[in-house]
Each structure stands twice: as structure tokens, then as C-alpha cells.
Amino acid sequence: MKRRAEPCVGAIEAGGTHYKCALGTADGQILRSATFATTGPDATVGQAIDFFAAHGSELGALCVAHFGPVDIDRGSPRYGQVLETPKPGWAGLDVLGRYGAALGVPTVLQSDVNAAAVGEGALGAAQGLRDFVYVTIGTGIGGGVMIDGRLLNDGRHPELGHMHVGRLPDDPFPGCCPFHGDCLEGLAAGPALRARWHRGGEDLPADHPAWDMQARYLARMCMNLALCYAPQRIILGGGVMQPKGLLERIRSRFAEAMNGYMCPAGALEDFICASPMNGEAAIRGALILAGRALPPAPARATLGTATP
Amino acid sequence: MKRRAEPCVGAIEAGGTHYKCALGTADGQILRSATFATTGPDATVGQAIDFFAAHGSELGALCVAHFGPVDIDRGSPRYGQVLETPKPGWAGLDVLGRYGAALGVPTVLQSDVNAAAVGEGALGAAQGLRDFVYVTIGTGIGGGVMIDGRLLNDGRHPELGHMHVGRLPDDPFPGCCPFHGDCLEGLAAGPALRARWHRGGEDLPADHPAWDMQARYLARMCMNLALCYAPQRIILGGGVMQPKGLLERIRSRFAEAMNGYMCPAGALEDFICASPMNGEAAIRGALILAGRALPPAPARATLGTATP
Numbered sequence: 001m002k003r004r005a006e007p008c009v010g011a012i013e014a015g016g017t018h019y020k021c022a023l024g025t026a027d028g029q030i031l032r033s034a035t036f037a038t039t040g041p042d043a044t045v046g047q048a049i050d051f052f053a054a055h056g057s058e059l060g061a062l063c064v065a066h067f068g069p070v071d072i073d074r075g076s077p078r079y080g081q082v083l084e085t086p087k088p089g090w091a092g093l094d095v096l097g098r099y100g101a102a103l104g105v106p107t108v109l110q111s112d113v114n115a116a117a118v119g120e121g122a123l124g125a126a127q128g129l130r131d132f133v134y135v136t137i138g139t140g141i142g143g144g145v146m147i148d149g150r151l152l153n154d155g156r157h158p159e160l161g162h163m164h165v166g167r168l169p170d171d172p173f174p175g176c177c178p179f180h181g182d183c184l185e186g187l188a189a190g191p192a193l194r195a196r197w198h199r200g201g202e203d204l205p206a207d208h209p210a211w212d213m214q215a216r217y218l219a220r221m222c223m224n225l226a227l228c229y230a231p232q233r234i235i236l237g238g239g240v241m242q243p244k245g246l247l248e249r250i251r252s253r254f255a256e257a258m259n260g261y262m263c264p265a266g267a268l269e270d271f272i273c274a275s276p277m278n279g280e281a282a283i284r285g286a287l288i289l290a291g292r293a294l295p296p297a298p299a300r301a302t303l304g305t306a307t308p
Numbered sequence: 309m310k311r312r313a314e315p316c317v318g319a320i321e322a323g324g325t326h327y328k329c330a331l332g333t334a335d336g337q338i339l340r341s342a343t344f345a346t347t348g349p350d351a352t353v354g355q356a357i358d359f360f361a362a363h364g365s366e367l368g369a370l371c372v373a374h375f376g377p378v379d380i381d382r383g384s385p386r387y388g389q390v391l392e393t394p395k396p397g398w399a400g401l402d403v404l405g406r407y408g409a410a411l412g413v414p415t416v417l418q419s420d421v422n423a424a425a426v427g428e429g430a431l432g433a434a435q436g437l438r439d440f441v442y443v444t445i446g447t448g449i450g451g452g453v454m455i456d457g458r459l460l461n462d463g464r465h466p467e468l469g470h471m472h473v474g475r476l477p478d479d480p481f482p483g484c485c486p487f488h489g490d491c492l493e494g495l496a497a498g499p500a501l502r503a504r505w506h507r508g509g510e511d512l513p514a515d516h517p518a519w520d521m522q523a524r525y526l527a528r529m530c531m532n533l534a535l536c537y538a539p540q541r542i543i544l545g546g547g548v549m550q551p552k553g554l555l556e557r558i559r560s561r562f563a564e565a566m567n568g569y570m571c572p573a574g575a576l577e578d579f580i581c582a583s584p585m586n587g588e589a590a591i592r593g594a595l596i597l598a599g600r601a602l603p604p605a606p607a608r609a610t611l612g613t614a615t616p
Contacts, residue, residue, distance in 0.1 A: 069569075083570070147455060148458070148461075152455060153439060153537065158535060158536050158537060158538050159569075160535055162570075163531070163535050163536060165472050166472050166474015179567045179568065180567060220472045223470075223471070224471045224532065225536075227467045227469075228468050229460070229466060260392065260487065261377075261467075262391070262467050
């Protein structure tokens, strides 16, 4: 691969199931990428380091967009670490230390959903908006919140997936969050669907009652997000959002739940919408965040021909 | 009253039950005040205008801290108005227009709880903090959120009191919010207590089971606030927070509900605390906000002796 005028940046989307590495540009274009299964931290981080080491001379900075919770508060003694997570072996992992030591480039840690919010703002459904929420509903539920063009609490990121929305009276499933039982994630993430209906979301037909219940839970989530953040838009992504008709059901249940109170000014189709980024919001957002971590131009002139 | 070197500022705390007017300083000190019952908008606004008109030559700017929802988005066609409220006669009132026309000074509108958050930040329990939430639990439930030292969505303020936290399984009361039934406000504001237990909070002894249920609802609220905003502190005020022991119960139920997940770094006593401002957070915050609306010094030199 030939040298570029600007250094490449690296991004990792560290998900609970898949670990994706990309080399790209500071404006979020992916040049090459690799995806592998997330196993134990040593093996997984090792694979990622191998990917970037193979392009070491080109790499100018790295952003790791990590499944939460992670400590992204620069003032914290645990800065750069994975915090309490039900995922075996990962709690306490010093993500920043591992990658920084191995690759020797400026490295930043961000939550995967915060990176996705950055991606949606720059390249996706939130272009031109200053106040929006991105939520992914998959193995877990997590959200990135942009307020006035800045990530909410870039120090201690929110964990809105664990909010309480209340179990529906017709739902006998007690919830499966290992921390909270019937919090939102325990009732409406992928594992909850599987545990309640005895098959995964991908095997539940579009007319199965599962989807109306799912829509009611996600509508309550959207209601709480609308009331707590007063955003211009809520963008929903993740594997559990794929079923046809689910988005429309959520909008309809949301309108019913809000009952005319503080409703968004525009059409509901503009207020609650799907991510148009084919699952690349986080990795492309992480490239953009890595770009912001590049050293100033003079310091990186040795990496290629500096542009004026 | 003798002329001052700096003009006075005016503040109104327009609550659902009481309407409080104050003349004071831009750093939040009250010089004189008057409180009367909130009745219909014409009579109430008229009384407030009379109060300020009596001190007209001294008044440099006014901030109205109003019960929500109010439109505080300067780009909105309804800017300055009271929005959907169950309070008869008030929806659609052009607050800014009425006071601006009558008093002829720069006038700003803010939600009462946003003004209270400003007051707590400057003079109360949140001094020195950049990320905190103030919540009042009274006739309604409302919150003001400060993120990185700025009010959350100073354009379209949140209405977090109407979030869904889920009705408790041992609570047969269906909720009494006219919009949402069993949203948080419908389950835990003053009118809900009265409707569920057939007497007001002030008549329920400290060992009545009402308070444990109340603590569980407010703990869930605190949980959602902690997860959604990752604040440094949650400050609870309002009439329904007065009973002895309630704050301690909320902390204990909060710790139980969070179950070790993303818990605040410091002591729980520092994370969830009572307002120390004796109910003056909103009116004093509004004086500070009015101070920010004062015209630059040259323009107001005629009001008194300009200080250098």
C-alpha cells in the first residue's frame, strides 16, 4: 500500500459478538477492514494489534469504540478501562494501555454508541442536527447522545439501555439483565427476545406478537429519551431493529404513549428513524474520532508529504 | 427605595400553586419579594406587573421562571408561550409578550426547574459542579439538567417528570397524569400521593408505607437520571421531599436498584442530596438569569451611576 499525503487512522468497533478493525481516513472513509469474533480479551486484542501492526508505518492515531461501560473520563484512575460488564474476562481490561503500548500512536477510547452518534452526525441520519440520540438494540441496548453538537458527558457516558421503563402487564417474562432483571435491556435486547419467545428475533415472523410487545418497550424508551433530552431526532440501529414494520410500530406506539404531550414539531417519520449506515456508524465515527487525535501536522510530517 | 449603582433585576417564579415575584441583584440576592396564589393568567400576571411597576425605574431586566412546559426556543413561532398544560387557562399564554409590553425591559423566559438548576449551581448544592440534575417533586415533577456547565437544551427543555419508570407490582393505583396515566408524575407527585392514600403527603406519618413506595419510585427516577445523564449529583427539592427519612430511603432503594452497575464514584450522600436553598433555588436562579439579560453597561447608564 503506497504512502498517502495524510496518515491513515485506525478504528476498532469492539462489540460483544464481533470485533471490527478498520484503517481509513479522518473523514470516516474505510480503506480496509477485518472482522473477527470477540472471544477472550487477550486473543481478541492480539488479533487487532496484528491487523494494525501490518500497517504500522501508515497509522497516525487509533480510536477504540468499545462496548460499554468503559471509563472515558481522563481524570479517573480507571481511565481507559472496561468497567463492570457481564461479558466474562473483559471487566478491568486496560484497553488504552494495551493498544497504546503495542502500536505507539495516540489512542482514544470511546463507547461504541458514542462513536456511532458521531458517525450518524457526520455521515448518517443526523447530518446537520445538533441534538439527537442514537440507540442500538442488539445483544444489549446502548445509546449515544449529542447535545448542542457535543457528546453528552464525554467523560462519563450514559448507559441509557439499563433505564427502567416498567414491565408491561401482559409480559410474564421477568427480564434477564444480570444487574437489574427487568430494566429495558433485560426486557427488550436480543437475549430477552430469545428467552421470552424461545427463539431469536431473526426466527420470529413479522406478524408475531413479539413485535408489538417489542414496539411498546422501545416506544417507552423513545418517550423517556424525548422527555429527558428533547432531541431533534432519535435514530435506531442494531440487529433487533431489522424486522420489517417494527419501526412503524414503534412510531405508532410512541404517539399513543406521548398522547400529544411535548410531541416533536415535525413528522414522526423524521423524529424516529432507522440508521442508514448499514451497521457502519460506529466504525466510521471512530475513524473520525481517531482523526481528531492525530498529532498536529508538523509532528507527523515524517509520515508522508505534509499538505499545506 | 434609593437608586443603586447597578440596576435591580426582577424574577418571577411562576408555580402551579404560588406566583412569587422578587426584585434583587444579578448575583441572586433577593431585595424584596411578594408571593400570591396562582389563579387565572390575567389576574395573576396583572398582580405581578403591579409589583414590578411599583419599582419600574430600578428594574433593568426580568426573568420569568415558569412551570412547564414552556417554549424557550428562540427560533420557534411559539417562543415565549406556555405550552400544553393541564392547568386551566394557561396553555397558549404569551408570557414574554405580556411582561415585555407591560414593563419595557429585556425579559427572558425559562422553565422553573432550569432556573432552579442555575440557582443550585451558583448558590446551592451544585456549586463547583458541571454536571448535575435538579428535580422538584411537588404538585408535579420536573427537572433541570446541567451538562458541562450549561443547561441541557436551553431551547427545548426536558420534561423528565413524565418519564415511564413502571408501576410497582404492589401499587394498585392506576396513576393520575391527565396525559400519561402512570408516568412518574402520575405515580409520585403530590396529587398521586393524595389520590392513592386518601390524604396529602403532609398528613402521612413518616412510618406510613406510602413513603417506602414513594422512595422506590423516586429511586427508579434517580436510576434513570444516573443512566441517562451520568451526573455528578442529583438534587431533590419540592414539597413532597420534606418528610423525614425519605431522602435516606431513596438512597437505599437507589443502591438496591442499581445493584453495583455504574454507581457514582463518591458517597451516595453526595450523589443524591436535598436542596439546601429553602425553596429559593428557582427565584434566585431567575435573578441570575435576569442579570445575564441586562443590556450592556452604556445602555443602562441612565438607570444609575455606572460602575467602571
